[in-house]
Amino acid sequence: MATLPQIAVLGAGIFVKTQYIPRLAEISHLFCLKYIWSRSEESSRRAVEIAKQHFPGVECKWGDQGLNDIMQDSSLIGTAVVLAGQVQVDISLKLLKAGKHVIQEKPAATSIPEIETALASYKSVSTNPGQPIWAVAENYRFEPAFVESKKLVAGVGDMMNVQVIIEGSMNSSNPYFSSSWRRNFEVSLYSADGQCKSTFHPFCGVHEELKIFIHDIVKANLKQGNGYEAEPRSSFVEGARDVAVLEAMLESGSKGGTLVNVKKF
Missing domain, CATH: 3.40.50.720 (NAD(P)-binding Rossmann-like Domain)
Structure with a gap:
């Protein structure tokens, strides 16, 4: 063994x-x-x-x-x-x-x-x-809900008037990160004819x-x-890119929404 x-x-x-x-x-x-x-x-x-x-x-x-x-x-x-x-x-x-x-x-x-x-x-x-x-x-790149949404977007990318929406919820008996603290996601695909197909994914x-x-x-x-x-x-490196995006957003916000360059890694 x-x-x-x-x-x-x-x-x-x-x-x-x-x-x-x-x-x-x-x-x-x-x-x-x-x-x-x-x-x-x-x-x-x-x-x-x-x-x-x-x-x-x-x-x-x-x-x-x-x-x-x-x-x-x-x-x-x-x-x-x-x-x-x-x-x-x-x-x-x-x-x-x-x-x-x-x-x-x-x-x-x-x-x-x-x-x-x-x-x-x-x-x-x-x-x-x-x-x-x-x-x-x-x-969040590892969350099944976001993985599925990416696949859905790729699959319907050439279609008009199609929306993919991710909604999250949080349930906890203790707001200070108890062992019962859980987040959940629902991925909904809205087609052009108004139909909606939803799937549920736990936070994992x-x-x-x-x-x-x-x-x-x-x-x-x-x-x-x-x-x-x-x-x-x-x-x-991916974590560094996340920080770079956040810093660029904060800098842009402090300048009234001015376009700023995101540091590349």
Whole structure:
């Protein structure tokens, strides 16, 4: 039986405890969660207590020494960085330079200059067996509702008076990201004769992109530096492009709607 890949989660806040751990638990047959790291011992231990329900072997790591332990652990191939935006890029780059594959939370970075510096540093990362994967999570590109809408638009692109509409809803017994927090989507196709066909899709993009990340890091390691191409939808470059669009929108808005150029990556 093949050995499961081992990963670590860096971050132990409410989003890790209420969203990441449950989503990872759904695919626990694909990997082994070895560590949860936080700046403080207390927060790491609290997150580990929750995670042990699904990953009984998970261990606490905290502080600079704990981070160093993770970077030096040769059995660990992947990491999920779920920290404040101001520190995510720095931590991610440290892990990448240590040869660990990384999937980090949005945003890719907090500004265009930070992205440019980060990309330059990432391009210089060269490890054996090859450059590690740097992915960014929380992408609507993975939501089945948006995938279907794209297919519908492509399929009816030459037809006149056809609309594809995505409507979302959110249900929660706790507005502060409880485990019952869910988003749902309904995709409706309105044809030229006024007919409507609707399909319902649960919010499950995070689940899908985590599965793909695990698949990619396993394949990348098996390739032994032969240029494995990871899923482009979650790449750091795609995350950088998202930030560039948002910055352009904000700049345009501050200038009364003036056209501005979007930084290209």
